[in-house]
Every structure is written in structure tokens, then in C-alpha cells.
Amino acid sequence: MNGIKWTKLNWIFFTISALFILPGVYSLVRWGLELSVDFTGGTLLEISADGLNQDGIAELINGKGLSLKSIQSSGDKSLLLRFDSLEEASKDDLLNTINETNGSLPEVVRWESLGPALGQELLTKTGISILLAILVILVYINLQFKNRAFGVCAVLAMLHDSLILLGSFSLLGHFFGVEVDSLFVTAVLTILSFSVHDTVVVYDRIRELSRINPKMSFEEISDLAISQTLVRSINNSLTIIFMLIALVWLGGETIRNFALALLIGTVAGTYSSTFTAVPLLVVWQKAFRKRWK
Amino acid sequence: MKNRRLLFWSILLLTLASLLIDLPTSYRLKFKVGSFSFDQEISRPFAFLRRFKLVRGLDLAGGVHLMFRAKMDGVAQEDRDQALVSLRDNIERRVNLFGVSEAVIQTSKAADQHRLIVELPGVVNVGEAIDLVGKTAQLDFRESVEIPPEATESATIYDLFAGKTGLTGAHLIKSEVQFNPNTGKPEVGLEFDEEGKKLFGEITGRNVEKPLAIFLDGLLVSAPQVKEPITDGKAAISGEFDLRQAKSLVSQLNAGSLPVSIELIERRQVGPTLGEESVQKSMKAGLVGLAIVALFMAIYYRWLGILADAGLIVYALISLAIYKLIPVTLTLPGLTGFLLSVGMAVDGNILIFERMKEELKQGKPWNVAMELGFGRAWDSIRDANVCTLIICFLLFNPFDWGFLSNSAMVRGFAVTLFLGVFIGMFTGIIVARTLLRVFARKKA
Numbered sequence: 001m002n003g004i005k006w007t008k009l010n011w012i013f014f015t016i017s018a019l020f021i022l023p024g025v026y027s028l029v030r031w032g033l034e035l036s037v038d039f040t041g042g043t044l045l046e047i048s049a050d051g052l053n054q055d056g057i058a059e060l061i062n063g064k065g066l067s068l069k070s071i072q073s074s075g076d077k078s079l080l081l082r083f084d085s086l087e088e089a090s091k092d093d094l095l096n097t098i099n100e101t102n103g104s105l106p107e108v109v110r111w112e113s114l115g116p117a118l119g120q121e122l123l124t125k126t127g128i129s130i131l132l133a134i135l136v137i138l139v140y141i142n143l144q145f146k147n148r149a150f151g152v153c154a155v156l157a158m159l160h161d162s163l164i165l166l167g168s169f170s171l172l173g174h175f176f177g178v179e180v181d182s183l184f185v186t187a188v189l190t191i192l193s194f195s196v197h198d199t200v201v202v203y204d205r206i207r208e209l210s211r212i213n214p215k216m217s218f219e220e221i222s223d224l225a226i227s228q229t230l231v232r233s234i235n236n237s238l239t240i241i242f243m244l245i246a247l248v249w250l251g252g253e254t255i256r257n258f259a260l261a262l263l264i265g266t267v268a269g270t271y272s273s274t275f276t277a278v279p280l281l282v283v284w285q286k287a288f289r290k291r292w293k
Numbered sequence: 294m295k296n297r298r299l300l301f302w303s304i305l306l307l308t309l310a311s312l313l314i315d316l317p318t319s320y321r322l323k324f325k326v327g328s329f330s331f332d333q334e335i336s337r338p339f340a341f342l343r344r345f346k347l348v349r350g351l352d353l354a355g356g357v358h359l360m361f362r363a364k365m366d367g368v369a370q371e372d373r374d375q376a377l378v379s380l381r382d383n384i385e386r387r388v389n390l391f392g393v394s395e396a397v398i399q400t401s402k403a404a405d406q407h408r409l410i411v412e413l414p415g416v417v418n419v420g421e422a423i424d425l426v427g428k429t430a431q432l433d434f435r436e437s438v439e440i441p442p443e444a445t446e447s448a449t450i451y452d453l454f455a456g457k458t459g460l461t462g463a464h465l466i467k468s469e470v471q472f473n474p475n476t477g478k479p480e481v482g483l484e485f486d487e488e489g490k491k492l493f494g495e496i497t498g499r500n501v502e503k504p505l506a507i508f509l510d511g512l513l514v515s516a517p518q519v520k521e522p523i524t525d526g527k528a529a530i531s532g533e534f535d536l537r538q539a540k541s542l543v544s545q546l547n548a549g550s551l552p553v554s555i556e557l558i559e560r561r562q563v564g565p566t567l568g569e570e571s572v573q574k575s576m577k578a579g580l581v582g583l584a585i586v587a588l589f590m591a592i593y594y595r596w597l598g599i600l601a602d603a604g605l606i607v608y609a610l611i612s613l614a615i616y617k618l619i620p621v622t623l624t625l626p627g628l629t630g631f632l633l634s635v636g637m638a639v640d641g642n643i644l645i646f647e648r649m650k651e652e653l654k655q656g657k658p659w660n661v662a663m664e665l666g667f668g669r670a671w672d673s674i675r676d677a678n679v680c681t682l683i684i685c686f687l688l689f690n691p692f693d694w695g696f697l698s699n700s701a702m703v704r705g706f707a708v709t710l711f712l713g714v715f716i717g718m719f720t721g722i723i724v725a726r727t728l729l730r731v732f733a734r735k736k737a
Contacts, residue, residue, distance in 0.1 A: 048566075088420050111419070111562040118360075118559055121403065125698045129687050132697075136683050144676055183626055186688060186703050190633075190710070193684035197677040201644070204673045232647040235593065239586045239643070240636035246582030247632060252574035254352070254567070255625050262633065 006226045007219045007282050013275040017160060020268070024167010027174060033166070034173030036181035039123060041116030042069065043086040047095070048078040049106035057081075060097060066090060072177065074253055078109055086113065126185045133192050134158065141196070145203060149284045154199045157277035161195045162188055164268040165261060183258040191265030198237070198273030202229045206281070218285045222278050230274060237270035301727050308607050311614035314345050345617040348395075349414075350624035350705055353572055355565035356414035357422055358701070361555040363407040368553060372467060376553050377407045382541070383430050383548035384411065387510070403695045409555060412701070419562055432462030432514075432549020435506045436496060450513055454506040458496050462549030464489025470539045473531060479539040481530040483546065490526030498522040507546070514545050575628045583609070583635055590639055594646050600728045601642040601721075608638050608720040615712060624705030634713020640677075641721025644670040667726050674722065678714050685711035 037044045054073055061068045067084040074080045091111070099105040134155055142151040165188060172178035205225040213221065244266060247259035323332045351358050368376045377400050388396045388411070397412040416422050436456035464485050471482040485493050496505065497519045506516040517530045530542070587605060590598035612631060616623060649666035657665065688707035690697040 046567075048564075088423075092420075107564055107566065108562065109564045109567045111560070113560045115558040122698070125696060128696050129698065133684055133687055136687075137680055140679060140683065182698065182700055182703060183706075185698070186626065186706050189684050189688060190681075190706075193681040196680040200677045200680065201673045204676060228651070232643055235643045235647075236637075236640045239589060239639050240633065242585040242589065243579075243582035243632050243636035246578045246585065247575070247629060250574060250578035250581060251629075252571050252578075254571050255575070255629050258626065258629060262629075 004223065004227055005219075006223045007279065010279040010282065013279050017272070017276055021160065021163050021167060024164060024170060027170040028167055031170060031174040033170050033180045034177060035119075036179040037082070037112055037114050037119075038181040039119040041114045041119045043083040043113040044110065045081045045083070045086060045091065045108070046074060046078055046110040047081070047098070047106035048075075048109045049098070049102060049104050050077055051102060051104075052077060052079050052098075052106065053102075054079060056101070057098065060101065061094065064090070064094065064097070066094070070177075122182060122185075129185075129189060130162075130192070133189055137192065137196050141200070141203075144200075145207060149281055149288075150203050153277055153280040153284060154196055154203065156280055157199055157272040158192050158195045160272045160276050161191055161265055161268040165191055165265045168264050169261065178257055178260075181257075183255075184261050187258055187261035187265060190262060191269060194240075194266055195269040195272060198233050198269060199277040201233065202226065202273055202278055203281075205229050206278070219282060222282050226274055226278055233270060233274055237266055240266050297727065297730055300723070301731055304607070304724055304727055308610055311607075311610040314614040314617050315610055318346065345614075346620070347613075347617055348620045348622045349568070349572075350622045350627065350701060351412055351414055351561075352563050352625045352702065353568040353623060354414045355417070355563050355568045356412065357416045357419050358559075358561040359411045359413075359419075359423065359426065359557060360559035361409045361411070361426070362558050363409060364554050364556060365407055373407060375467075375547060377409070379544045379547035380553050380555070381409060382544040383509070384409065384426050386545075387425055388413065401693065401699060403699075408558075415565075417565070419560065423557060423560075426555075430462070430510055430548040432465065432507065432509050432546065434458050434460040434493075434496065435508055436500050437503055437506070450506075454504075454508070454513070454516070458492065460485075460489060460492045460496060462546075464492065465546065465550035467550060468543045468546035470536065470543050471529065473529070476531075478531065479534065479536045481539050481542050481546070483528040483530070485526040485528075487526075490524070493526060493528065494522060494524035497524075497528075509545050509549050515542055571625050572628075575625065575632070579628070579632045579635070582632060586636060586639060590642070594642075596732075597642075597646050597649075597729075600732065601639055601646075601725055603728060604642065604720040604724045605635065605638060607724050608716055609635065611720070612709075612712060612716050615716070616709075621708055621712070622701070622705060623709075624702055626702045627705030627709045630706040630709035631713055634710055634717055637681075637713065638717030638721055641670070641674050641718060642725055644673055645722070645725070663729055667722065671722070674718065678718060681714050682711060685714070 054071060057079060058068065058071050061071075061081070066086065069082040069084060070080075071082075072080050091108075095106055095108070137158070138151045138155050141154050142148060145151070169178060169180055169184065173180065202225055205228055206221055209221045209225055209228075210216070210218075216224075241263065244259050244263040248256055248263055251259055318336065321332075321334050325331070363377055363380060365373050365376065381398055381400050385396075385398045388398065393413050393416055395414050397410075399410045401408045401410060411422075411426055413422055435454040436458055437453050438455045440452060466484045466486050466489075468481060468483050471480050472478065473480050500519045501521060503519060504516040505519050507514045515530060517532065534542070583605070587602040590601050590605075592598070594601065612634075615621070621627065645666045648670045649662050652662035652665045653659065685707045687697060689704050689711065690699050693699055
């Protein structure tokens with residue numbers, strides 16, 4: 001692989017990135033994200049019983065004048081109900097009525113209710129933690145590599161991954177009703193660190209190679225660095241991806257979306273650390289025409 | 294050379310110790326060989342190790358998570374922190390009386406609000422729990438009554454202090470710990486308002502040399518002896534208590550005097566079956582994932598990969614032991630964090646092995662290539678993991694910064710990922726290297 005001129009293919013890599021980012025961005029602008037009760041406030045009730053009929057239950061709830069926002073099945077015999085709000089008494093009343101019509105008292109699998117102010121707070125906190133994360137990583141990479149280009153390009157690659165992740169969930173939300181909750185935020189932050197994790201390894205190699213071969217051009221060094229780290233980068237991500245696929249596939253409803261977010265982010269991060277972070281660095285060096293080091 | 298052997302044995306010892314802690318506290322062993330049958334409960338060896346258990350979070354154990362906003366409007370700005378502590382202590386006391394084990398009650402301040410977070414594992418009846426926590430504390434003072442001699446045997450504390458005085462927590466401005474200027478011992482100071490001052494003067498006037506009882510939520514808190522009538526509205530309870538006891542008494546008195554009511558703003562309830570199901574599914578997913586990762590390493594890196602797999606097993610054993618030792622409250626996101634870190638733990642190995650391959654390609658002898666691989670890969674491993682550790686720090690929010698999240702679920706993820714990265718660096722580098730050196734010697 002040592003002879004491949006990766007940097008000559010930059011435009012292909014940027015095109016691939018664009019193909020994945022643009023639909024997501026379009027969806028984000030057009031439809032936004034499907035926010036869960038963590039962000040909007042309201043009540044979520046998951047009940048489980050044999051023979052629950054989705055339409056029947058919906059009718060029953062509307063008959064009671066309760067503010068049902070959505071109803072969907074989750075798992076074999078469970079229903080996920082969302083309300084603007086639901087008092088304890090109304091919930092008990094509802095369960096009793098279902099008991100009468102259905103013949104068995106449903107089990108409350110989950111019952112979450114949040115005031116609307118908390119959602120706003122979570123949004124603010126999310127914003128702050130993401131900004132803080134980006135800032136700290138930027139500072140760290142600048143300190144490590146003593147070169148602004150590295151920090152900026154690593155953060156750009158990181159944003160690339162976040163955009164793909166957010167875009168995917170916007171699309172998933174619009175077409176499949178997948179919701180974004182506080183764990184999704186956790187996934188985004190984790191992906192920020194994963195993205196940098198791989199990028200640092202390639203950049204490390206660029207730094208090392210340029211020290212050994214001071215006469216080589218930046219493009220040549222980048223080509224070599226990509227060739228030398230690509231297998232490692234892919235193998236390392238593969239082990240994480242295997243684990244995440246197992247979780248998405250077998251891990252159960254509650255963390256499926258969380259694992260899926262991590263999976264999409266990891267795949268994007270693996271791609272970007274080699275095929276976005278390095279090309280960006282090359283473009284940066286060309287644009288500013290500075291002697292590197 | 295001697296050091297290396299020592300390291301090898303220490304790792305082995307550490308692994309065995311972890312294995313001991315990882316074993317279930319007790320397990321019913323049942324088997325039959327021919328005519329010999331065995332059926333006995335096997336306990337984890339060494340009694341002192343038996344107290345380490347895996348702590349399961351609410352989402353796994355089932356239970357209720359409640360968040361309240363404390364309404365502090367009626368409380369002076371400088372007394373609010375104290376009021377919140379009193380509120381917590383009082384609710385903690387009630388919850389303990391209610392018989393909920395391992396309840397967690399925390400205070401937090403966010404968005405200019407004083408908050409109280411109550412987590413009750415295993416509680417299914419939320420309505421009852423909310424009533425229990427949500428009611429405002431009632432403090433009142435009662436005087437003793439004469440008990441007829443024939444009834445002294447059966448008289449309870451309630452019969453003794455049946456005299457309602459009309460003096461309640463509403464009359465108490467505040468209570469604080471103070472030190473007696475003469476003896477230097479801690480005392481509990483009380484300060485009453487105008488009406489309370491008058492009432493307290495009358496009550497102490499007619500109860501000199503008699504006890505005056507203080508009840509909180511109908512339970513006796515303290516029954517100090519009245520020494521003399523107190524008419525200035527400022528009393529001090531002195532006695533043989535240390536600072537901690539004095540603080541606890543102050544907290545109880547304040548709970549009854551500071552008019553803090555609470556409002557429920559968040560409620561999450563998880564039924565017991567969801568958690569059980571989630572644990573089983575995650576375990577299954579984890580084992581399948583682990584098997585694929587191990588297989589991948591063995592196929593791609595051959596015997597090097599098998600050594601890495603041995604490191605991975607050590608990794609899993611140590612992690613589980615540490616979860617029990619700290620203890621880490623294990624949540625579903627926490628389990629995900631752990632499984633994720635299994636995937637990351639071999640990262641170090643992959644970096645090193647790829648490096649070794651390069652050095653070998655350049656014609657270096659095998660053991661030189663190995664040492665170089667470990668040495669040179671270290672910088673990359675460190676730099677790459679620092680970022681993950683920083684993010685874990687932000688997610689865990691150890692200083693409870695108001696502008697970051699302090700959700701138990703997010704924390705559960707951060708803590709297992711953080712530990713995972715650390716333990717993974719240890720097993721991926723030190724354990725793998727030690728095993729390789731032992732192996733390499735035999736090979737040479």
C-alpha cells in the first residue's frame with residue numbers, strides 16, 4: 001500500500017463526505033430532530049400486557065379526553081404512549097379501564113414525566129458540554145502538535161462526524177420516529193472523542209515521518225502516513241464496530257438507539273480520521289503555503 | 294529479568310484476586326457423578342471478600358427516580374443552603390423509616406433552582422413514595438403531663454408528652470449550632486419569632502425542672518430539661534452531644550421551621566421486568582461481541598492475537614472486580630460503556646502489533662521489533678486516549694457544575710468508559726508485553 005498517492009484522491013474523499021453530509025443537513029434544516037420527553041417535557045408511559053390492541057387503546061385514551069401525542073408498539077406485547085402530561089390518578093384510571101376491557105392489568109414498564117423547563121435546561125447543558133469538549137480538544141491538540149493547522153483540522157473532522165450523526169438521526173427520526181434523548185447527547189460527545197482518537201494516531205505518524213524525512217513534501221509524507229496507519233485504524237474501529245453491532249442487534253430496545261448512534265459515529269469517525277482530517281491538513285498547508293514545522 | 298518475572302507473577306496474582314471477587318457471593322452447585330451426588334451452596338471464599346457486590350442502578354433494578362424543586366421563596370437567601378440540607382436529612386429519615394434500602398437522596402443546584410433528587414430502588418408504588426417525600430415537615434413542642442401511678446407501666450412517650458403547647462415550627466425562626474462560651478461544648482441554639490417568644494416564655498415558665506419535648510412528624514427528636522424560664526426568645530439546648538449530633542439536631546429543627554415545600558418536576562419509573570430483561574440482553578450481546586472481537590484478533594494476528602485475547606480476559610475480570618470494589622453503580626448505559634471499552638481495549642494491542650510488523654519488515658530481529666513496537670506505539674496510545682478521558686470527565690461532571698449534566702445515566706456511562714480506558718491501557722500494554730516476553734523467551 002506504500003506507493004498509493006492518497007492525497008491525489010482528495011476530491012473523491014471530499015465528495016464522499018458531502019454525499020453523506022448533505023442529505024442529513026437537508027433533513028436537519030427541513031425536519032429537525034425528533035426530540036424525546038427529555039427535551040420537550042411531557043409524559044411517556046410504556047405498558048406491557050398480552051393482547052394489547054394499539055387502535056383500541058388509542059380510542060380508549062381519546063375517549064377519556066387525555067392528551068395522547070403518539071402511540072407505538074415496542075417489543076412483542078408492549079405499547080409506548082406519549083402524553084403532554086398525565087397525572088397519577090389518570091394513569092391508574094387508564095390502567096384499570098384497560099384491565100376491564102382487556103382482562104389483564106398491564107404492567108407499567110416505564111413511566112417518565114418531566115416538566116418543560118428541564119428540557120430547555122438539557123438543551124443548554126448539551127450546547128455547553130459540546131462547546132467545552134471541542135475547546136478542550138482543540139487546546140490539547142495544539143499543545144501536542146504545536147501547530148494550529150492540526151488542531152483546527154482535527155476539530156473540523158470531528159464536526160464532520162457530528163454532522164453525519166445528527167443528520168442520520170434527523171432522517172431516522174423523520175422516517176422511523178427514532179427519538180433523540182439525553183443518551184444521544186452522550187453518544188455525540190463520545191463520538192467527538194473517538195473521532196479525535198483516530199485522527200491523533202495519523203497526525204502522530206505525520207509528525208514522526210516529517211522528523212525522519214525532512215526533505216519530503218507534505219503530500220508525500222501524508223500519503224505515507226495514511227498507508228502506514230490505515231490498517232491499524234480500520235482494525236481498531238472494526239473491534240469497536242463488532243461490539244456495537246452486537247449491541248444494536250441483541251442489546252434490547254432501551255439502548256438500541258444509543259448503540260446505533262455510537263455505531264454511526266464510529267463508522268464516520270474511522271472514515272474521517274483518515275480521509276477527512278488528512279486531506280484537510282494538506283489543503284490547509286497548500287492554502288497558507290507555509291513551510292510546515 | 295528478575296523484575297519481569299515478578300511482574301508476570303503479580304499480574305497472575307491480580308487476575309486471581311479479581312476472579313475471586315468476580316465470583317457470585319454464593320452459588321448452588323448441583324451435580325451427580327455415578328452414585329455420588331453433590332448438592333450444596335458454595336460461598337465465595339474468604340468472608341471479607343463477600344461484602345463486595347455489584348450495585349445495580351435504577352434502570353436495571355427497577356424503581357423510582359424523583360426530582361423535586363424546593364420552593365425557597367419564603368427563606369432568606371443566606372439560609373437557603375442550610376434549608377436544603379435540612380430538607381434532605383428530613384426526607385432521608387422518612388425514607389429510611391419507610392424501609393427502602395439503598396435509597397439515594399441528593400441535593401443539587403441548577404438553573405438557580407435548589408433541587409432534591411430521590412432514588413428509590415425496588416419501589417413500585419410511586420404515589421405513596423411521592424406522598425412520603427413531598428409532605429412538609431411538622432415540628433411541635435409538647436410538655437409533659439402527670440401520669441397516674443397505676444398507668445406508669447403501660448405509658449408510652451406519647452402519653453407522657455400529651456400536653457400540646459401550641460408552639461410549632463412556624464414560630465421557630467431558625468436553629469443553629471453554637472458553642473457554649475464557658476464549657477466550649479457544642480450546643481443547639483433556637484431563635485423564636487415575636488409570638489413564639491411569648492409562648493416559649495410561658496411554657497418554660499410553667500415547666501422549670503421538667504422536660505420539654507420536640508416532635509418532628511410525630512416522632513420525638515429531643516426532650517431537653519428546662520432550667521429556667523426563657524423570655525427573650527433565644528434558647529440553647531445543651532447536653533452531652535458531640536458536634537455531629539448537634540448538627541443533626543439542628544438539621545431536624547430547621548426542617549420543621551424553614552417553610553420549604555417541594556414540587557415534583559421529574560419522575561422516572563422503571564418496572565422490575567424491564568431491567569432484568571435488559572441485563573440479560575446486554576450480557577448476551579456483550580458475550581457475542583466479545584467472542585467476535587477475540588476471534589478477529591486471533592485470525593488476523595494469529596498467536597499475537599491470542600495473547601491479546603488473554604489480555605482481554607484479564608481486562609474483563611479486573612473491570613468487574615473494580616466495579617464491585619468501588620462500587621460502581623451499574624446502569625444500562627454503564628454496561629454499554631463497558632462493552633464499548635472492550636472494543637477499545639484491544640486498540641493498544643493493534644497499534645503495537647502493526648508497529649511490530651513494520652519493524653520486522655525492516656529486518657529487525659523479533660525481540661527488538663517487539664520492544665520497539667511497544668515503545669513507539671506508547672505515544673500514540675497516550676495521545677489518543679487522553680481525549681476520551683477528557684470527554685469522560687465532562688460527562689461525569691465530578692464537581693457537580695451546574696452548567697453540565699449530572700444525570701445518573703450519563704454518569705454511569707462515563708464512569709465505566711473512563712475505567713475501561715484506564716484498565717484497557719494497562720492490560721493492552723503491560724499485560725500483553727509481559728505475556729509476550731515470557732512467550733518470546735520460549736520461542737528463542
